[in-house]
Amino acid sequence: MTNIFKKFIHDIFCISLITWLVYFVLELLKEGLISNYFDLNLLLIFVIIVGVINIRVNYKQYDSR
Amino acid sequence: MSSYKYIRFILIVIPIIFLGYLLYQDFSPSGRLVVDYDFCSLNPFVSVWSPHGRVLDIEKIKIDESKYCQQKMVIDPVYFDVRLPQNFTTARLTVWYQKSSEIKLQIGPAVDLSAWQWRLKDINYARAEGSWQVGIVEYDLVGSKLENNRLHFLVSSHGLDTSGQEIIFRKIEIEFIKEPINSWPDLMERVKGFILFSRLKFLFR
Structure with a gap:
């Protein structure tokens, strides 16, 4: 169960980060395509929070201090 | 697993x-886009009205159980713009306002900003909603030039500043209309229009 949770968090982070990047590029190509209907800042905040959780959950063993 | x-x-x-x-x-694909601005919060399609000074600060009103926002216009003209995802042929504007009958109100989109040409039309009383007057007017957008995918609107009330009166706006709703997609050529035309409104428009130049 713990391994599945770790994989889930890692996948959520990767998928949301790639999604944000793709949406950001599309917004640059066509202004309003994303921002008319959805605030990308909310997704960015989500990516950052999940990223921090991902580091704590999946990379804590590399912290040797 | x-x-x-x-x-x-x-x-x-x-x-x-x-x-x-x-x-x-x-x-x-239906050929209809409805945008509305109630002055309460920022809208991705409709800009705030400017310049400030000709329009006063937005007021948030609470009467009994109902809450709404309004903005007063004291000097004309006032401008706002609408960001569009593509070209449309017709726009139907509905505006909720309060003014005295002797004050004239005109609103219209820009035809050619460089030539300062506007397609102004009188906003006449169509119906009442509570204490608010509602006006509806239709515009032909064929030939209107967009600037950075934005259609500029002008709100005019000649002599408003010297009269000492004001016009109060509660909400505007604009329905943009064009032919719906009915066939493959329509779809191709819509895709072309979609690209022309993006940074990839150089592909067609």
Whole structure:
């Protein structure tokens, strides 16, 4: 169960980060395509929070201090 | 563990489906786009009215159980613009306002900003909603030039500043209309229009 949770968090982070990047590029190509209907800042905040959780959950063993 | 791949599949598919929804909204295959601005919060389609000074600060009103926002215009003209995802042929404007009958009100989109040409039309009383007057007017947008995919509107009330009166606006709603997609040529034309409104428009130049 713990391994599945770790994989889930890692996948959520990767998928949301790639999604944000793709949406950001599309917004640059066509202004309003994303921002008319959805605030990308909310997704960015989500990516950052999940990223921090991902580091704590999946990379804590590399912290040797 | 094998069931986890289904979870991963769903996680990947969700943003793709959402992107498809956003593209569908932007494409407007039905040929209709309705935007409204109630002055309460920023709107991605409709800009705030400017310049400040000719319009006063937005007021948030609470009367009994109802809450709404309004903005007063004291000097004319006032401008706002609407960001459009593509070209439309007709716009139907509905505006909720309060003014005295001797004050004239005209609103219209820009035809050619460089030539300062506007397609102004009188906003006449169509119906009442409570204490608010509602005016409806239709514009032909064929030939209107957009600037950075934005259609500029002008709100005019000649002599408003010298009269000492004001016009109060509660809400505007604009319905943009064009031919719906009925065939493959229509779809191709819509895709071309979609690209012309993006940074990829150099492909057609």
